[in-house]
Amino acid sequence: FSIEYHDSIGSTNDRARELASEGMTDVVVLADEQVGGRGRLEREWSAPSGGVWLSLVTRPDIAPAQAPLYTLAASVATARAAREAGVDARIKWPNDVVVPVGDEGEYRKLAGILTEMEGQMDRVDWIAAGIGVNANIDADALPEGATSIRAEAGDVDRRRFVQRLLEEFDRYRGDLEAVVPAWRDLALTLGQRVRVERATGEIVGEAVDVTESGALVIETEDGRETVAAGDCEHLR
Ligand code: BTN
Numbered sequence: 001f002s003i004e005y006h007d008s009i010g011s012t013n014d015r016a017r018e019l020a021s022e023g024m025t026d027v028v029v030l031a032d033e034q035v036g037g038r039g040r041l042e043r044e045w046s047a048p049s050g051g052v053w054l055s056l057v058t059r060p061d062i063a064p065a066q067a068p069l070y071t072l073a074a075s076v077a078t079a080r081a082a083r084e085a086g087v088d089a090r091i092k093w094p095n096d097v098v099v100p101v102g103d104e105g106e107y108r109k110l111a112g113i114l115t116e117m118e119g120q121m122d123r124v125d126w127i128a129a130g131i132g133v134n135a136n137i138d139a140d141a142l143p144e145g146a147t148s149i150r151a152e153a154g155d156v157d158r159r160r161f162v163q164r165l166l167e168e169f170d171r172y173r174g175d176l177e178a179v180v181p182a183w184r185d186l187a188l189t190l191g192q193r194v195r196v197e198r199a200t201g202e203i204v205g206e207a208v209d210v211t212e213s214g215a216l217v218i219e220t221e222d223g224r225e226t227v228a229a230g231d232c233e234h235l236r
Contacts, residue, residue: 001170012030012034013116045132052135069176071095080182086152096109096113131165183210189234191207194233206219
């Protein structure tokens with residue numbers, strides 16, 4: 001990967017989309033601060049100086065149905081890099097990197113992933129995987145329910161952290177079959193009672209597994225249901 005660094009930018013994902021549509025690949029847009037950071041579901045994403053805010057552009061030869069594996073790979077890579085930095089990072093389905101609080105499925109959010117892509121029915125053109133990690137950020141500057149590497153384990157060398165994250169991502173994109181098993185190993189959601197909001201309504205039950213494409217399998221009162229995408233809440 002080549003890295004394009006910015007002290008301050010609107011959103012690294014916006015810049016990544018621009019580079020992708022110019023035909024670039026294997027480039028990472030990295031910033032110390034974002035002033036227009038975007039989260040999932042059109043939420044704002046707080047991204048002050050001290051974090052790791054990056055977007056990775058790649059052009060894999062895959063069908064769009066496989067694209068979620070890239071998002072899972074991004075969360076696995078992020079969680080593994082954070083664990084090396086001394087943080088007990090786990091993954092909340094589908095791709096939030098969190099730190100457990102207690103042992104009933106509660107957590108604080110350490111990092112989030114926002115993947116955007118363009119492509120045809122049968123082939124992906126490009127994927128921009130946006131990864132936001134609360135790295136060297138004071139606890140009192142974080143949004144509610146969030147944590148940082150600084151708060152959990154002390155400051156991390158961001159250069160080294162990014163390097164490890166990219167190495168891990170590179171390994172998993174070259175071995176997509178390893179992604180879901182690695183994801184399972186880090187999952188905080190499996191075994192939890194969950195409520196998942198989908199466009200078509202909510203599902204409540206126990207999260208029992210993920211499929212080979214990363215969809216969540218939920219045991220409900222009326223049997224097993226598989227959910228490909230949605231907002232997931234851990235219940236007690
Ligand atoms: C989420 O809602 O959990 C996803 C947050 C994704 C934030 C990252 S920071 C780098 C990249 N640029 C953005 O504007 N968003 C993503």
